[in-house]
Amino acid sequence: MDNTASLELPVHLLRPIVTKFNMIADSSNWNRFLSPPAESLGEGLLSEGQKEAIAFCTIIEDHTPRYIEDYRRRFPIDAPSGIERSLANRELFHFLVRWGLEEDRHAQALSMYQIQSGIARNLEEMEEELIRENIKDFDLGFSEPVQVFTYTFLQEKATQIYYQSLARVVREPTLKMLLLNLARDESRHFSFFADILDAFIAHHGPRILPLVVDVAVHYRMPLCSTLPDYARRAVRMAREAPGYSRKKPLELLAGHLAGWSKKMPDWQKEITDAVEEILQKNNLLPRTRHI
Numbered sequence: 001m002d003n004t005a006s007l008e009l010p011v012h013l014l015r016p017i018v019t020k021f022n023m024i025a026d027s028s029n030w031n032r033f034l035s036p037p038a039e040s041l042g043e044g045l046l047s048e049g050q051k052e053a054i055a056f057c058t059i060i061e062d063h064t065p066r067y068i069e070d071y072r073r074r075f076p077i078d079a080p081s082g083i084e085r086s087l088a089n090r091e092l093f094h095f096l097v098r099w100g101l102e103e104d105r106h107a108q109a110l111s112m113y114q115i116q117s118g119i120a121r122n123l124e125e126m127e128e129e130l131i132r133e134n135i136k137d138f139d140l141g142f143s144e145p146v147q148v149f150t151y152t153f154l155q156e157k158a159t160q161i162y163y164q165s166l167a168r169v170v171r172e173p174t175l176k177m178l179l180l181n182l183a184r185d186e187s188r189h190f191s192f193f194a195d196i197l198d199a200f201i202a203h204h205g206p207r208i209l210p211l212v213v214d215v216a217v218h219y220r221m222p223l224c225s226t227l228p229d230y231a232r233r234a235v236r237m238a239r240e241a242p243g244y245s246r247k248k249p250l251e252l253l254a255g256h257l258a259g260w261s262k263k264m265p266d267w268q269k270e271i272t273d274a275v276e277e278i279l280q281k282n283n284l285l286p287r288t289r290h291i
């Protein structure tokens with residue numbers, strides 16, 4: 001394989017990040033099947049907007065097989081990839097299966113909650129609706145590994161903030177508990193992708209910055225082009241979770257990169273320019289700037 005084709009992480013840098021994630025993950029379990037019986041759920045405590053938000057989140061989480069499939073296609077273990085890349089991709093697989101398990105648990109826990117709480121009345125109908133979305137074409141639209149990881153960095157932070165914000169206002173106790181479990185998992189996922197991004201910067205230096213900026217400038221939520229009525233539903237779901245905004249993860253990414261300019265003063269200009277571009281192109285710069 002042509003090693004100049006894309007910027008990759010060598011296995012010796014990937015391994016400690018994957019191990020750190022799995023060490024915490026192996027001790028971080030919760031049982032999706034141990035929800036209280038339907039009669040103990042306070043269905044009357046759920047607002048219509050919250051019900052819609054949960055249905056929306058279920059669809060996003062239920063796309064897990066496609067997200068994992070996408071990663072498997074991008075990080076194959078096979079002869080054409082060669083020994084070195086396959087070794088790194090094998091290491092990544094330790095993360096991937098655990099991550100997939102947790103995301104799949106999110107999807108199933110939300111689906112089961114919909115049935116238990118009466119948000120969805122019919123399991124077969126709900127499953128058919130979910131699979132109809134699942135079988136649509138899916139492509140993140142970014143080619144470089146660091147871009148895929150940057151995209152997931154943003155996505156994990158978005159879901160973490162969303163579940164935390166929604167949990168704060170939800171009065172139905174079973175849902176509140178479920179949302180807090182989801183938020184904790186998403187927070188661990190985010191930490192993994194933040195570590196990966198740091199490793200890319202440390203290993204490849206400022207040449208990864210334009211790739212990261214490209215993702216931040218073109219960041220869209222998954223399924224935004226395939227899910228019917230996406231824009232209206234996204235606005236309504238955001239309204240249910242005060243404190244959440246689509247742009248929060250982008251601000252956080254900019255702040256994360258800005259932290260690197262202190263650690264790597266030689267690249268201060270490149271990093272500062274990248275941070276400015278992310279903030280400016282997402283309309284996140286304050287109107288009046290004091291220098």
Ligand SMILES: [Fe+2]
Pocket residue numbers: 061102103106159182186
């Ligand atoms: Fe999730």
Ligand SMILES: [Fe+2]
Pocket residue numbers: 103156159185186189
């Ligand atoms: Fe996640």
